Amino acid sequence: MYQPIVRYHLDEHDDWVAELGCLHFQHVRHKPPWQDREWVTSVKGREGKVGRMLNCVKCVSRAPADHGEGVAANSLRLPAGLAAYKTTPLFDQHNAPGGLQKEHATASGVWALLHVLSGSLVYCFSVESKDVSYEIGAAQPRVIVAEQPHFIVVDRPVTFQLEFYR
Ligand SMILES: [Zn+2]
Structure with a gap:
């Protein structure tokens, strides 16, 4: 894999x-x-x-993570050499697209930053056998890895925006 x-x-x-x-x-x-x-x-x-x-x-072999989850979440960075090419409108808890709340993934070579401007949401993905979720607030954008299946849970007040890179 x-x-x-x-x-x-x-x-x-x-x-x-x-x-x-x-x-x-x-x-x-x-x-x-x-x-x-x-x-x-x-x-x-x-x-x-x-x-x-x-x-x-x-x-x-479905080995356990080598990383502390919190460390990994904060240390993810965009690969060097990518450029932003698209930004979504601002979404909130009322108009967050349903597609983002079901499992989906970016296309090959497409990374994204999830910016939470206020409130928070939950970002979920699975690493082989293990489901991982993080609460994402306004402190730091979440890096979305190319082709990694994920979804968000919007169950509380939030405003957020996605920025796509390739
Ligand atoms: Zn691995």
Whole structure:
């Protein structure tokens, strides 16, 4: 199952670890000639691969998340090099489109930011066997990962807007 690289950290042996959108971690070592990943050795190289899809075997084996959920929610970022191309009107609890409240996903290569301007809503997605939900308030936009099935629950006063990137 392919998942996007969200960011990186170094492990205790100074090897680079990619943090994936599914909340799993995966080593991205540069150990020539066996593993040739020159890009991982530079900030520019690593930034350039944010958003790139890696095959996550932990998803296939339904391994538990490597990430604390709260950490993952706040650390998701848009891949470098995307540009905003569409913004929805402002929605509230009365006119939130039904399609957003049923499971759906963006098209390939399309990411989005969910901006809550007032109040809050609940953002839900599933990572293989695990359902995850976050309450999203106005503090920070939620990054919506390309092609990741999700839905929102609007059960309280809220105003929000979506901004699409590709
Ligand atoms: Zn995974």
